Amino acid sequence: MTAPKYVSARDGKKNSVIYVDKDGKEYLHSGGTRAWRNNNPGNLSKAEKSGLAIGVGGPFAVFPDHETGKAALKFVLLSVYKNTRLDNVFEKYAPAKDNNDPEHYTKLVKKFTGLESSRTIGSLNSAELDKFMGAIERVEGWKEGKVEAIPFAQQFELKGVNGKPMSGIDYIIRFFTSDGAEQKIKGKTDEKGKTDVAVTEERASVSLDLPRPDPGQSLKGSGAKAGAKTDPTKRVEAACVNSKPWYAFAFGNADECLTEAKNKSGSAAASEKESAQKSPPKTDTPSKKEKAEAPPPEAPVATVKQSGAIKASATVDKAENKVSTVVKEPGVFVTWEFDTTHGSEKNLKGLPYIVVQVDGNSTTPLVADQKVRILDDKKKIRQKVPFGKTVALHLGNDAKKRYRKRPLYQVTAEDGLTDIVVKIEEWGGLNYVAQREIPDLTEETGTKKIYKARLYGTTWFNFSHxxxxxxxxxxxxxxxxxxxxxxxxxxxxxxxxxxxxxxxxxxxxxxxxxxxxxxxxxxxxxxxxxxxxxxxxxxxxxxxxxxxxxxxxxxxxxxxxxxxxxxxxxxxxxxxxxxxxxxxxxxxxxxxxxxxxxxxxxxRSSTSEETALSTLRAEKATLEKKKNRTPAENTRLNTLKAEEPAAITRAQNAVAPLxxxxxxxxxxxxxxxxxxxxxxxxxxxxxxxxxxxxxxxxxxxxxxxxxxxxxxxxxxxxxxxxxxx
Incomplete structure (x- = not known):
C-alpha cells in the first residue's frame, strides 16, 4: 500500500499528531516517541529554517515523512553548524538550559559514530554525515507507535416539539461508500433519541430517513389517530449532512467500538436485516459480548427536531416532512450510468472523471478541491447536487485541471426533485448524431427524472486532448x-x-x-x-x-x-x-x-503445456458446476485440483525460454x-x-x-x- 502524502499536521491529544494528506484524509500518529510522531529524527524546534516542515507538534517541527525530517536535520547541521567542532555541536543543539546534558549527548554520539571530536561538521563526507545524523536520531529516540486513519462518522439525535428525546423511533441511515455501494443502517432511536453511528471511512453525505405519519398522527402514533401504526413504506428524508472526523474515537482506545460500528454499516445486505437479540443473562462479570456492545465514544451528532402535527384536513400537507430539516443540506442525487452494450462492450472501469458546476462557458469542480476520480466496476457516477446548480462531467484526460474544455451530459438539479438519472449508451459505428450527446428527458415519475444520452466514437475523440x-x-x-x-x-x-x-x-x-x-x-x-x-x-x-x-x-x-x-x-x-x-x-x-x-x-503461439493446463481447467470447471456429482466425478475433481499446481509450473517453465x-x-x-x-x-x-x-x-x-x-x-x-x- 502506498504511504499517504502528508501536506499538513497539527498536535493531537494524548501524545498524538494529526496528519492531513493531499486529499484531506486525516491520520493519527499516536504512541511512540515525539521524534517518530513528528517525523523529526533530530527533534528540531518549530523555529528551524529548512522550509520543509508541514506543521508543529508540541515545541517541535513536524515533517511529512522520515526522509524529509532527515533532510531538514542535514540542512540545519550544514547551515548552522558547518564550521563547528563535533564536541561543541551539542552545547547549542541540546543546551543545558533546556534540561539537556550536552556533555553526555556528545559522548553518546562519539560512541555511536567513532568520529574524532576535533573534526567539524563541514569536514564530514556524505557517509560520515549520515552516520552522525543516525547517532542524533538514536540519542533523541526513535520508537514507532501506531498510525491509523481517522474515520468519518455521523450520528443523529431526534427531539420532539417539546425538545425532549424521542426514543423508539424507526429510522434508516443511508450513505454511499467510495466505490459507489449504498449502505443502510436500520434501527430504533435509544432512550436519548440517538441513532447508531454511521462510519463512512471518508467524508460522505449521510441521510436520515424517518416515518411519515398520516395526517393527524405523530411519529409515535399518539396523535388524532392514537394507536394507529405508521406505514413503514411512507418515509421522508429528515436530514442530510456530511459526515465528520470522529476524533473522540481516534483519541480514545476504542478499537472494539469502531469494529462494532463498522459491523453495523459493513454491508448493504447485512444492514437491511433488523437484529432482534435477546437480552444477555445477568452475571457479576460482564461477558465478552457485553464489552463489545459498549457504547462508542461520542460521535459527531446532528440534531433533528419534530416540527409539529400535520393537519388532518389539509391534503396538501401530506407531502410535508414530519420532521423539520434544520440540518438538511438540500439537493438532488444525480447519477450517470454507462452502458457499452451497443459500443465496445467493455467495462469502462478506470475512466477518469470529475463532476463540475457549469456557469456559462466555464466549469469549476462542484466540490471544492475535488481530485479527479476513476469509474469503478459499477459503471455509475453518483453525486448530490445542490438545488439550482447545473452540473456536467469532464471525462478521460479532459478531466485534468489544465484542460477541461468539453463538459458532457449536463443536467440541472431542479428544486423539488430527489433524483436525476442520466443513462449514457456507448454507440459504435459511423452514424454520429451530436444532438444525442445532450441528455434527453425520457421519463418523469414523481420527484425523479430519467434522461438518455449517447457516447459515440466521435464523443471520445472530441473530449480526448x-x-x-x-x-x-x-x-x-x-x-x-x-x-x-x-x-x-x-x-x-x-x-x-x-x-x-x-x-x-x-x-x-x-x-x-x-x-x-x-x-x-x-x-x-x-x-x-x-x-x-x-x-x-x-x-x-x-x-x-x-x-x-x-x-x-x-x-x-x-x-x-x-x-x-x-x-x-x-x-x-x-x-x-x-x-x-x-x-x-x-x-x-x-x-x-x-x-x-x-x-x-x-x-507467439500456445505451448503444449498451456494447452494441457487449459484442458485441465476446463474439465475442472465443468465438474465444479455440476450440482449432483457421482463419487467417481468427485474423485476425478479432487485429482484435477491436486494436479493443477504442477500443470501451472510446467506451463510457466515452457514459456520462459521462448x-x-x-x-x-x-x-x-x-x-x-x-x-x-x-x-x-x-x-x-x-x-x-x-x-x-x-x-x-x-x-x-x-x-x-x-x-x-x-x-x-x-x-x-x-x-x-x-x-x-
Missing amino acids: KFTVEEAAELTSEAPAAVQQAVASIYRGDPQVSASTIRLNVQKPDGSIMKITWQSSAFSNCREHIPAITDLESAKRELIPRVNPNTYQAFIQAAFEMGAQEMEITSGWRPMLGSVLHRIGVGLDVGSIKVNGNVRQYQ EHADLKSFTTKLRANAEVRQTFDPWQMESNTADKAAPTTNILSNGNEVLHKTHLHITVFDEELGHGH
Missing part, C-alpha cells in the same frame, strides 16, 4: 536531449504518410537513424467509429498526437538504449477497443523491433523507466513496476493474457488521472 509540440516539450523536459527531439518531431507533424504506413525517422544519440512505423491497421478502430478519420493523413494529424508524450518518451528512450533500428507501433489512441488506457492516451502497443538487422516479433533476448532487453529497459507502470507481452505480465514484485509469466490463462499474445502493451504513469499507481 490533442497534445501540442509545446506540451510535449514541457512533459519530456527531464528526458535525454535526443529523446526530447525525437518526441517533439512526432507532435510537430514530421511523420511521413505513404500508401499503407506512416513513418518517422529520428536521430539517435550516436547520430544514426531509427525508423518508427505505424501500420494502417493501427488506426482501424478509429476509422470504424470516427467519421473524421478517413485516411492516414487524418490519422497522423488527429490520432498520433492524442497519445501522451510521456508514452512516446518511454518507448523511444528504451529503443535508443538498446540500439534499435526500427520500431513498429500497432496501436495508440483509440476509442472503442480494450480498456480505457488507450482512450486516455497512456497506452501504446508495440508489434516488433529491429535490432542488429534482425526483426523480432512480439507474438522470449528472445532482444525483446526481453527492450521490455526490461521499459520497466526501468520511471514513466512506465505496466508492460504486458506474450511472455510476461507486469501490472505494477513500482511494487518491486517480479512480473508474472503469461501462460494465456485469462482474457488479458490471451489479448497480449500478439503485442507488447505499455502503460505510462499519470498521477492526476489516477493511473499508473
Whole structure:
C-alpha cells in the first residue's frame, strides 16, 4: 500500500499528531516517541529554517515523512553548524538550559559514530554525515507507535416539539461508500433519541430517513389517530449532512467500538436485516459480548427536531416532512450510468472523471478541491447536487485541471426533485448524431427524472486532448536531449504518410537513424467509429498526437538504449477497443523491433503445456458446476485440483525460454523507466513496476493474457488521472 502524502499536521491529544494528506484524509500518529510522531529524527524546534516542515507538534517541527525530517536535520547541521567542532555541536543543539546534558549527548554520539571530536561538521563526507545524523536520531529516540486513519462518522439525535428525546423511533441511515455501494443502517432511536453511528471511512453525505405519519398522527402514533401504526413504506428524508472526523474515537482506545460500528454499516445486505437479540443473562462479570456492545465514544451528532402535527384536513400537507430539516443540506442525487452494450462492450472501469458546476462557458469542480476520480466496476457516477446548480462531467484526460474544455451530459438539479438519472449508451459505428450527446428527458415519475444520452466514437475523440509540440516539450523536459527531439518531431507533424504506413525517422544519440512505423491497421478502430478519420493523413494529424508524450518518451528512450533500428507501433489512441488506457492516451502497443538487422516479433503461439493446463481447467470447471456429482466425478475433481499446481509450473517453465533476448532487453529497459507502470507481452505480465514484485509469466490463462499474445502493451504513469499507481 502506498504511504499517504502528508501536506499538513497539527498536535493531537494524548501524545498524538494529526496528519492531513493531499486529499484531506486525516491520520493519527499516536504512541511512540515525539521524534517518530513528528517525523523529526533530530527533534528540531518549530523555529528551524529548512522550509520543509508541514506543521508543529508540541515545541517541535513536524515533517511529512522520515526522509524529509532527515533532510531538514542535514540542512540545519550544514547551515548552522558547518564550521563547528563535533564536541561543541551539542552545547547549542541540546543546551543545558533546556534540561539537556550536552556533555553526555556528545559522548553518546562519539560512541555511536567513532568520529574524532576535533573534526567539524563541514569536514564530514556524505557517509560520515549520515552516520552522525543516525547517532542524533538514536540519542533523541526513535520508537514507532501506531498510525491509523481517522474515520468519518455521523450520528443523529431526534427531539420532539417539546425538545425532549424521542426514543423508539424507526429510522434508516443511508450513505454511499467510495466505490459507489449504498449502505443502510436500520434501527430504533435509544432512550436519548440517538441513532447508531454511521462510519463512512471518508467524508460522505449521510441521510436520515424517518416515518411519515398520516395526517393527524405523530411519529409515535399518539396523535388524532392514537394507536394507529405508521406505514413503514411512507418515509421522508429528515436530514442530510456530511459526515465528520470522529476524533473522540481516534483519541480514545476504542478499537472494539469502531469494529462494532463498522459491523453495523459493513454491508448493504447485512444492514437491511433488523437484529432482534435477546437480552444477555445477568452475571457479576460482564461477558465478552457485553464489552463489545459498549457504547462508542461520542460521535459527531446532528440534531433533528419534530416540527409539529400535520393537519388532518389539509391534503396538501401530506407531502410535508414530519420532521423539520434544520440540518438538511438540500439537493438532488444525480447519477450517470454507462452502458457499452451497443459500443465496445467493455467495462469502462478506470475512466477518469470529475463532476463540475457549469456557469456559462466555464466549469469549476462542484466540490471544492475535488481530485479527479476513476469509474469503478459499477459503471455509475453518483453525486448530490445542490438545488439550482447545473452540473456536467469532464471525462478521460479532459478531466485534468489544465484542460477541461468539453463538459458532457449536463443536467440541472431542479428544486423539488430527489433524483436525476442520466443513462449514457456507448454507440459504435459511423452514424454520429451530436444532438444525442445532450441528455434527453425520457421519463418523469414523481420527484425523479430519467434522461438518455449517447457516447459515440466521435464523443471520445472530441473530449480526448490533442497534445501540442509545446506540451510535449514541457512533459519530456527531464528526458535525454535526443529523446526530447525525437518526441517533439512526432507532435510537430514530421511523420511521413505513404500508401499503407506512416513513418518517422529520428536521430539517435550516436547520430544514426531509427525508423518508427505505424501500420494502417493501427488506426482501424478509429476509422470504424470516427467519421473524421478517413485516411492516414487524418490519422497522423488527429490520432498520433492524442497519445501522451510521456508514452512516446518511454518507448523511444528504451529503443535508443538498446540500439534499435526500427520500431513498429500497432496501436495508440483509440476509442472503442480494450480498456480505457488507450482512450486516455497512456497506452501504446508495440508489434516488433529491429535490432542488429534482425526483426523480432512480439507474438507467439500456445505451448503444449498451456494447452494441457487449459484442458485441465476446463474439465475442472465443468465438474465444479455440476450440482449432483457421482463419487467417481468427485474423485476425478479432487485429482484435477491436486494436479493443477504442477500443470501451472510446467506451463510457466515452457514459456520462459521462448522470449528472445532482444525483446526481453527492450521490455526490461521499459520497466526501468520511471514513466512506465505496466508492460504486458506474450511472455510476461507486469501490472505494477513500482511494487518491486517480479512480473508474472503469461501462460494465456485469462482474457488479458490471451489479448497480449500478439503485442507488447505499455502503460505510462499519470498521477492526476489516477493511473499508473
